[in-house]
Amino acid sequence: MIYEKETRYVIPFGDIPSPRAEMPEISVDERRENYTEVETGFPEKIAVQEARRCLSCRRCLGCALCWAECKPEAIDFDIPDEELELEFDDVIITNGQDNAFYPFNPQLGYGKYPDVITDLQFERMLSPTGPFNGMVVSPLDGEIPGRIAVVQGDTGDDEEHLLSSLILGVNQSVIALDKIKDLEMVLISPLCESFQEKFFAEAEKIPGLQIIEGSPESVEKERDTKEPLLLKYSADGENKQKAFDLIVILTKPKISPELESLSNLFWTEFGMHVF
Amino acid sequence: MCTGRIDPAMVARAFQKRLDGLMVVGCYFGDCHYISGNVQAKAKIDTTRKLFKHIGVNEERLAFRQCSSGEASVFVKLVTEFDEKIRSLGPLGGDGDRVKAPEIFGKLEAAEAVLAGEKIRWVMGKRTPFLETGNIYGEIFTEHEFNRAMDMIIVEEIEVQEILAKLKEGARSVKDLAGDLAIPSERVFRYITALKRKGMVALDNVADRSPIFQLVPQEV
Amino acid sequence: MDDKTVLIVGGGLDGVRTALEQVETGAQVTIVEKFPTLGAERIPRDRLIRPEQAFINPDLEKVRDHNNIRILTYSDIKKINRDNGKLRVRILKHSLRVDNSKCNDCKACIQVCPVNMFDDFDEGLGFRTAVDFCNLATGGYNIYKEDMPVCQETCPVNLDIRAYVGLIADGKHLESLAKIRERLPLPGSIGRICPHPCETACNRQYLDEPISICFLKRFVSDVELSQEIEPVYETPEHKYPEKIAIVGAGPAGLTCAHDLARLGYEHIKIFESLPVPGGYLWVGIPEYRLPKKLLQREVDLICNMGVEIQYNTRIGKDVAFENLTNDYDALFIGIGCHMGLKLRVPGEDDYEGIVDCVTFLREQALGNLPKAKGKLIVIGGGNAAIDSARVGWRMGFDKVYILYRRTKKEMPANSWEIDAAEHEGVILQYLAAPVEILGENGKVTGMKCIKMELGEPDDSGRRRPVPIEGSEYIIDAETIVPAISQGTDLRFLDEGHDFDLSRWNTFLIDEETGATNIPGVFAGGDVVTGPDIAIRAIAGGKRAAVGIHEYLRSK
Known part of the structure; x- marks a missing residue:
C-alpha cells in the first residue's frame, strides 16, 4: 500500500446529498426508568440517501482501456504479486520517499488553501524532474508567485529538527530566488542556536532572502480565494502580518504508521538518516 | 435500426444544431431483437443526460422512453407529453437551461468531444460486464459504484475537453483559462499539470508571472 | 563479516x-x-547550497550495477x-x-486512462x-490497483463496505445484508454498537x-x-466429523462457531458460564443500545446452523479444562475480559455499595440489581463508564456522576456516547480522581476526590494528570462503580499450565492462525487483545476458525 497524505483531492459531485444523516433518537424524557432503545434507526429514504453519499473509492477500474491502447502489448493484468521471505542480520529504516510528517499548527491553512504547501511539495516543485520541471508556480492559479514565505510548521520542535528544517528552508529559498526574478522571499522560524552559530551569517548574506526570528501563527484569506494569503506571525514580541502568494510549511519527518508499528516491535537499529 | 446504435456524440451534435428536445423510443426490455440493444441505449442516454445536467443543459430535453410497435396510443401519449415538456422549456439556452445561449453551444461542443472520446465510450460499454461478470480483476460493481465512476469521468472529461477546446484557439495561462471557463483555477491547474504529464500540453512561454501553455499536436 | 545481510x-x-x-x-x-522506482533527487539538509548545485542525485547506476545489492521496488x-x-x-x-521491457514510453495508456488519482510521487501536486x-x-x-478501499482495509474483519453500501444505494437491501453476512454473523448487533474505525478512515471526510x-x-x-424474512444460508459443500469446543459465547466464540459451521463442521459446542449468550454484548452493553431480543435472534440464527450452546457451565468448575482438551479435536478460548479492576484506594474493601462496572452492568442485565436509591458515582472514562452511568440514570439514581482524571478530549469513550450521557443529565466531572471511599455502618456514604491538572505527555501520548495538592473534596454517594479497566479471568487453568501468556495475563497466539502454543488450542477476542471493541473480537474468532480448519485438515 502506498502511504497517502491526509488531504486528498476529491471532486464533489453535483447530485450527492452532502450532510451526513443523523440518527433519530427518542427524547430524554422517554428514556428515564426504562431501557427502550435510544436510537430508532434510519428510515429507508434516509438510509438510501446516506448510502448514495459513498464515493465508491477505487483506483484502477479494471476497464482495460490502457491494455487495448498499448501497441507494444506491454500491459499484462495477470502478472502476479510476489511474496518473498528473506532473512537478515540487520534492518535499517531510512527516511526515504515515505515522506510522512508529524502534524503541525492547523491554523496555517494547509489543506484549506491550495497555495499553502509543505516543504516536501516545494521540494518536488523545485526539482527538475518534478511536476512542473522545476518551475515554481502557485497550485491555486498556476501563476509564478512574487512573494513566498517559508515558515516553521510547529515552533515547539526540538533543536535538531529546527536546524535541519532551517537549512532546508534556506536552501529552498536559494533555489527559488535563483528561479524567480524580483522574488520577495521570507523565512520565519524561531532560529535555533546551532543554526545561528554555524549558518546564520552566511544565510543572512543571501541577496533577496529575509530571515525573521519569529513564530507563524495563522494564515487567512480575505474575502474570496483569489486574494493573497495573509500570514499572521509574532516577532520581536509583536503581532505582525504580511501578504504572500505562496506559503511553504517546514514539516517534521516521521516514519509512516505501518513501518512504525513494525519498528516498535523489532528494529535492532533505528536510523532516521537526515542528510 | 436499433436504439442501441444511437451514438451519444450524434445527440450532442444535434443539440448544437439548435435542437430543443430529443426523445429516443426503444423497445421494452426483454423484447430486443438484438438481446440488449435497448439496455445499452438507455445506459447511453442516461450518461448523456447526466453530462447535459453537468454542463447546464436541462436534461429533460433528452428522454428515453419505451413502447412497442403495436402500441399506437402509447406512442401518441409519449410524443404529446414530450412535446408539451419541450414547449414548456422553451428554446435551447433560454429560461429552461442553467447555461444560456450562446455559451451553451460551446458547452455542447465540448460535450460532443467527451462523448466521441474513447474514455467514456469504453467505460460505458463496460457497464453490463462490470455489473454482471466483473472487471478485469473479476470484481463486480454495484450500480451505484458504476455511476460514481461514470460521474467522475464525466466531470473531469468535460472540464478537460473545455480546456483543450480553449487552448485550440490559442495558448493561455491557467488563470485565463479559469476565468474563461468558470472552472476553479486550482482545478484547471491540476488538469494542465496532468495534460502536461501526458504530453498533450506544453509550456509555451512565460509572460511576466504567467506561464502560458499550448497544445501539443498529437499524431493520429 | 563477509556474509552479513x-x-x-x-x-x-x-x-x-x-x-x-x-x-x-x-x-x-x-x-x-x-x-516502482528508486529515489529522486533531494535538497541537502545539512549544509547551505548554491543554486547550481541544488540537488543531490542518488547514485542509481552504482546501486543498480552492484552485484551485492538486490533491489525490490514497489x-x-x-x-x-x-x-x-x-x-x-x-x-x-x-x-x-x-x-517495462516492452514499454516504449508512448504515453498512449495514460492519455486514455479514465482514473485521475492522488499523485504520491509528486506529493499530490x-x-x-x-x-x-x-x-x-x-x-x-x-x-495502481489497491487490494481494498480504505474503509474495508481498516475494518478488522475486512467487510466489503463499498459493496454493501452501494447495494443499499441501489435499493437492494437484502442483497446488501447477505454481503455483510459473508463476513459478519452479527450485523444487527455490530450495526448498533460498533465504534466504526471504518468511518474514521472514510475518504468522504475530506469533502x-x-x-x-x-x-x-x-x-x-x-x-x-421488519419484513420477517429468515435468511437462507447455503449448505456447506463438505461435512466434517471433528468435534470442536468453544469456551465463551461472546462475539469471538459465536463468530468462530458460525464460521466453522459454515465450513461444514457439524459438532460444535459452546460452553458459556452465564445463563445468556452474547458475552459482553448481553451483559456489558445495555439494553437501550442493543435490545436483547435482537441479539437473541442473531444468536439463534447461528444455533440453527447446528451449533450447540451449553449455558451455566463454567470451565474449571462445572467442566474440567482437561476434559475439553481430551474430548474435543480442537478448542477455542474466547472468554473475554470480565473482571473489573480495582481502584486501589483506602476503604474500597470495607463498605457495601461499591461494585465494579462489569458486575454492575451484568447484574443489571440479568435483572438481579435492586431498585436504585440515592446517588451514584462512576469512575473512569471509557465506554464501560458511560454505559454504567447511563444505566444508573435509567435505574433511577437521583444523581449520577462520572469522575474522570483527564479532560473530555482525552476520554477514551466514543464522543457521541459522552454527549448522550451529558444530554441525559449525567454529571461529568473532569480532572478529578478518587482518594478514599467513605462509609458508615458498613455502607458507602461518599467519596473523597482530588482535583487534577494535566502535566507532561506520558507514553500513550496523552498528558499525564497530576493531583493538585489541597484540592480534596467530598461527593456524597450511596453507590460507587469503578470502571477503570478490565482484566482476564484465567482461574480455570491449572497452576502448572503450559500456556504462553503475556504480562497482562492474555494468551499469546500465532498472529495468522490464532493458535496458542498448545497444539489444537486456539484463542481470540479480548482474552488475547485485552479489553477491545467487539469487531476486533469477531476478527479474532474468524482468524481462529480459519486456523482450526487448517489445523484439523492437516492432521
Missing part, C-alpha cells in the same frame, strides 16, 4: 546512500522501496519475526502489471492516472463528513427483521 527500508536518496555504505563494508544488501514489508538472532522478513512485491509512470526521470510504468457506514448495516438488518 542487511535490509534497507526506503530506496530514496538516504536508502541508496546507506546501501552503498553498507555494501562497502562487505555486506549483502537488499533495498525495499514502496514506489514492495511492502508485511511482517518481521525475530528468529535465532536473524530477522525473518516477509516482503510483498506488488505486480507492476506492465512489462498533480494527478496521476491509474496506469502511469512513477518518476519522470527514471520511468517505471505501473498500474464533508464520513459515510454513516455502521448505521447502514443496522438499517439492512432492521429491514430483514
Whole structure:
C-alpha cells in the first residue's frame, strides 16, 4: 500500500446529498426508568440517501482501456504479486520517499488553501524532474508567485529538527530566488542556536532572502480565494502580518504508521538518516 | 435500426444544431431483437443526460422512453407529453437551461468531444460486464459504484475537453483559462499539470508571472 | 563479516546512500522501496547550497550495477519475526502489471486512462492516472490497483463496505445484508454498537463528513427483521466429523462457531458460564443500545446452523479444562475480559455499595440489581463508564456522576456516547480522581476526590494528570462503580499450565492462525487483545476458525 497524505483531492459531485444523516433518537424524557432503545434507526429514504453519499473509492477500474491502447502489448493484468521471505542480520529504516510528517499548527491553512504547501511539495516543485520541471508556480492559479514565505510548521520542535528544517528552508529559498526574478522571499522560524552559530551569517548574506526570528501563527484569506494569503506571525514580541502568494510549511519527518508499528516491535537499529 | 446504435456524440451534435428536445423510443426490455440493444441505449442516454445536467443543459430535453410497435396510443401519449415538456422549456439556452445561449453551444461542443472520446465510450460499454461478470480483476460493481465512476469521468472529461477546446484557439495561462471557463483555477491547474504529464500540453512561454501553455499536436 | 545481510527500508536518496555504505563494508544488501522506482533527487539538509548545485542525485547506476545489492521496488514489508538472532522478513512485491521491457514510453495508456488519482510521487501536486509512470526521470510504468478501499482495509474483519453500501444505494437491501453476512454473523448487533474505525478512515471526510457506514448495516438488518424474512444460508459443500469446543459465547466464540459451521463442521459446542449468550454484548452493553431480543435472534440464527450452546457451565468448575482438551479435536478460548479492576484506594474493601462496572452492568442485565436509591458515582472514562452511568440514570439514581482524571478530549469513550450521557443529565466531572471511599455502618456514604491538572505527555501520548495538592473534596454517594479497566479471568487453568501468556495475563497466539502454543488450542477476542471493541473480537474468532480448519485438515 502506498502511504497517502491526509488531504486528498476529491471532486464533489453535483447530485450527492452532502450532510451526513443523523440518527433519530427518542427524547430524554422517554428514556428515564426504562431501557427502550435510544436510537430508532434510519428510515429507508434516509438510509438510501446516506448510502448514495459513498464515493465508491477505487483506483484502477479494471476497464482495460490502457491494455487495448498499448501497441507494444506491454500491459499484462495477470502478472502476479510476489511474496518473498528473506532473512537478515540487520534492518535499517531510512527516511526515504515515505515522506510522512508529524502534524503541525492547523491554523496555517494547509489543506484549506491550495497555495499553502509543505516543504516536501516545494521540494518536488523545485526539482527538475518534478511536476512542473522545476518551475515554481502557485497550485491555486498556476501563476509564478512574487512573494513566498517559508515558515516553521510547529515552533515547539526540538533543536535538531529546527536546524535541519532551517537549512532546508534556506536552501529552498536559494533555489527559488535563483528561479524567480524580483522574488520577495521570507523565512520565519524561531532560529535555533546551532543554526545561528554555524549558518546564520552566511544565510543572512543571501541577496533577496529575509530571515525573521519569529513564530507563524495563522494564515487567512480575505474575502474570496483569489486574494493573497495573509500570514499572521509574532516577532520581536509583536503581532505582525504580511501578504504572500505562496506559503511553504517546514514539516517534521516521521516514519509512516505501518513501518512504525513494525519498528516498535523489532528494529535492532533505528536510523532516521537526515542528510 | 436499433436504439442501441444511437451514438451519444450524434445527440450532442444535434443539440448544437439548435435542437430543443430529443426523445429516443426503444423497445421494452426483454423484447430486443438484438438481446440488449435497448439496455445499452438507455445506459447511453442516461450518461448523456447526466453530462447535459453537468454542463447546464436541462436534461429533460433528452428522454428515453419505451413502447412497442403495436402500441399506437402509447406512442401518441409519449410524443404529446414530450412535446408539451419541450414547449414548456422553451428554446435551447433560454429560461429552461442553467447555461444560456450562446455559451451553451460551446458547452455542447465540448460535450460532443467527451462523448466521441474513447474514455467514456469504453467505460460505458463496460457497464453490463462490470455489473454482471466483473472487471478485469473479476470484481463486480454495484450500480451505484458504476455511476460514481461514470460521474467522475464525466466531470473531469468535460472540464478537460473545455480546456483543450480553449487552448485550440490559442495558448493561455491557467488563470485565463479559469476565468474563461468558470472552472476553479486550482482545478484547471491540476488538469494542465496532468495534460502536461501526458504530453498533450506544453509550456509555451512565460509572460511576466504567467506561464502560458499550448497544445501539443498529437499524431493520429 | 563477509556474509552479513542487511535490509534497507526506503530506496530514496538516504536508502541508496546507506546501501552503498553498507555494501562497502562487505555486506549483502537488499533495498525495499514502496514506489516502482528508486529515489529522486533531494535538497541537502545539512549544509547551505548554491543554486547550481541544488540537488543531490542518488547514485542509481552504482546501486543498480552492484552485484551485492538486490533491489525490490514497489514492495511492502508485511511482517518481521525475530528468529535465532536473524530477522525473518516477509516482503510483498506488488505486480507492476506492465512489462517495462516492452514499454516504449508512448504515453498512449495514460492519455486514455479514465482514473485521475492522488499523485504520491509528486506529493499530490498533480494527478496521476491509474496506469502511469512513477518518476519522470527514471520511468517505471505501473498500474495502481489497491487490494481494498480504505474503509474495508481498516475494518478488522475486512467487510466489503463499498459493496454493501452501494447495494443499499441501489435499493437492494437484502442483497446488501447477505454481503455483510459473508463476513459478519452479527450485523444487527455490530450495526448498533460498533465504534466504526471504518468511518474514521472514510475518504468522504475530506469533502464533508464520513459515510454513516455502521448505521447502514443496522438499517439492512432492521429491514430483514421488519419484513420477517429468515435468511437462507447455503449448505456447506463438505461435512466434517471433528468435534470442536468453544469456551465463551461472546462475539469471538459465536463468530468462530458460525464460521466453522459454515465450513461444514457439524459438532460444535459452546460452553458459556452465564445463563445468556452474547458475552459482553448481553451483559456489558445495555439494553437501550442493543435490545436483547435482537441479539437473541442473531444468536439463534447461528444455533440453527447446528451449533450447540451449553449455558451455566463454567470451565474449571462445572467442566474440567482437561476434559475439553481430551474430548474435543480442537478448542477455542474466547472468554473475554470480565473482571473489573480495582481502584486501589483506602476503604474500597470495607463498605457495601461499591461494585465494579462489569458486575454492575451484568447484574443489571440479568435483572438481579435492586431498585436504585440515592446517588451514584462512576469512575473512569471509557465506554464501560458511560454505559454504567447511563444505566444508573435509567435505574433511577437521583444523581449520577462520572469522575474522570483527564479532560473530555482525552476520554477514551466514543464522543457521541459522552454527549448522550451529558444530554441525559449525567454529571461529568473532569480532572478529578478518587482518594478514599467513605462509609458508615458498613455502607458507602461518599467519596473523597482530588482535583487534577494535566502535566507532561506520558507514553500513550496523552498528558499525564497530576493531583493538585489541597484540592480534596467530598461527593456524597450511596453507590460507587469503578470502571477503570478490565482484566482476564484465567482461574480455570491449572497452576502448572503450559500456556504462553503475556504480562497482562492474555494468551499469546500465532498472529495468522490464532493458535496458542498448545497444539489444537486456539484463542481470540479480548482474552488475547485485552479489553477491545467487539469487531476486533469477531476478527479474532474468524482468524481462529480459519486456523482450526487448517489445523484439523492437516492432521
